[in-house]
Amino acid sequence: MASSPVKVEKKQTLTGHRDCIYTLEAGSDGKHFYSGGGDGLVAEWDLSDPENGRLLAKLPASVYGLHHMPQTNTLVVGQNFEGIHLVDLTERKEKGSLRFTTAAIFDLTSHGNRLFAATGDGVLTVIDLEHLQVIKKITLSDKSVRSLSVNPDTRELAAGLSDNTIRILDLTSLEEKKRLADHTKSVFTVRYSPDNRYLLSGSRDAHLKVWDAEAGYALADSIVAHMYAINNVTYSPDGRHFVTCSMDKSIKIWDAAAFRLLKVIDKARHAGHGTSVNKLLWAGLDNRLVSCSDDRTISVWDIEFNDGK
Helix, strand or coil: CCCCCEEEEEEEEECCCCCCEEEEEECCCCCEEEEEECCCEEEEEECCCCCCCEEEEECCCCEEEEEEECCCCEEEEEECCCEEEEEECCCCEEEEEEECCCCCEEEEEEECCEEEEEECCCEEEEEECCCCEEEEEEECCCCCEEEEEEECCCCEEEEEECCCCEEEEECCCCCEEEEECCCCCCEEEEEECCCCCEEEEEECCCEEEEEEHHHCCEEEEEEECCCCCEEEEEECCCCCEEEEEECCCCEEEEECCCCEEEEEECHHHHCCCCCCEEEEEECCHHHEEEEEECCCCEEEEEEEECCCC
16 A cells, blocks of 8 residues: 555644634744634734744734735734734834725735735725835725735736635735636635745635636646635745645645645544644744634644655
């Protein structure tokens, strides 16, 4: 019998959040990361000393979106139904905030000095981080904007929406260049590959779609990847693999070149999460995969490929 191409070992279970954990964000050093959840807590964790998480912020509403700005070592925290808080990670204190929405903030990303916020009212908000002011608000739909991803090579911004579509926008003008409408339910996650050739999307319809960005976003593959909604997709640091997670409680590891399933991480086989897995982070330190869940825990996984890569 052939051995599995992937060996998975659960290293730690991290606790401290008092409600569902919705989001994870990497720091700039490969070992620190941040978590946010329904309890309004934002915590800082160190993969070299993971048991000792530290409280970074306490907000009065859920946190779905976190975004790290390495050039200023700033963490942007999205507080649902209000706006953003900027936390200076060096000084460990808030250095600014901006109220701009009464909707849920589902995702945050940036390019240069512009921050993009995806909100539950179907609006994409563009914020000048230097002056901390709204530059533009664009209503993309009457349904939620759920996920954002930037392609710096083509200067495009992909947005996944709850109207089942993906909008490809010009990164500068934010005019719509293309609309992808192959999903049948809400698009919860979009992510460009590290080489920016492909855009991956995951949906409540449980399908993973592969779009060839170099071929005008032609649909390259459509995979029934999970039993229920795909909540997140992210790549390994070397770009050779990607992972998906789902409301079906599982995490799946894929070959990024062949789009082939290599490993399933679940509760029965690996003491995985007991409820929906919401977000993934593949850290640079020792190839650690981090996952968070509605079960209020964060899991740290050691991933080893038997080809030595």
